[in-house]
Amino acid sequence: MSETLFIDIIERRIPADIVYETETVLGFRDINPQAPHHVLFIPKQKIRTINDVTADNAATVGELFIAAASYAKGIGVADDGYRVVMNCNEAAGQTVFHIHLHFLAGRNLSWPPG
Numbered sequence: 001m002s003e004t005l006f007i008d009i010i011e012r013r014i015p016a017d018i019v020y021e022t023e024t025v026l027g028f029r030d031i032n033p034q035a036p037h038h039v040l041f042i043p044k045q046k047i048r049t050i051n052d053v054t055a056d057n058a059a060t061v062g063e064l065f066i067a068a069a070s071y072a073k074g075i076g077v078a079d080d081g082y083r084v085v086m087n088c089n090e091a092a093g094q095t096v097f098h099i100h101l102h103f104l105a106g107r108n109l110s111w112p113p114g
């Protein structure tokens with residue numbers, strides 16, 4: 001899949017259902033939702049995989065979690081619970097190489113994941 005797909009969404013060249021935005025983070029609904037609430041939180045700064053997270057961009061990565069927690073409170077699922085997942089590389093199922101925190105809520109989520 002395109003390396004630049006999420007950059008195209010950030011720059012509004014590709015449409016997306018955007019539900020959250022700050023200076024550094026964008027949140028939009030996954031095109032193939034796996035739960036009633038399935039949002040992808042991405043940094044506007046391109047970071048290819050978790051393997052590229054360093055002390056220099058750690059604050060940006062932390063903001064993805066702030067975004068997820070804020071969104072959960074906003075839609076009223078913070079107390080019931082939700083899941084965030086970030087896949088790293090092919091064996092984990094990463095298909096878009098711009099890190100993204102999957103936010104899943106609105107149904108009971110089993111563990112372990114497949």
Ligand code: 5GP
Pocket residue numbers: 005014016017028029030031032033040086087093094095096097
């Ligand atoms: P990954 O498999 O890399 O962890 O997650 C990539 C996610 O991006 C998938 O859940 C997939 O459904 C979603 N996705 C792929 N293309 C698009 C798109 O064009 N728009 C949106 N909103 N989501 C997409």
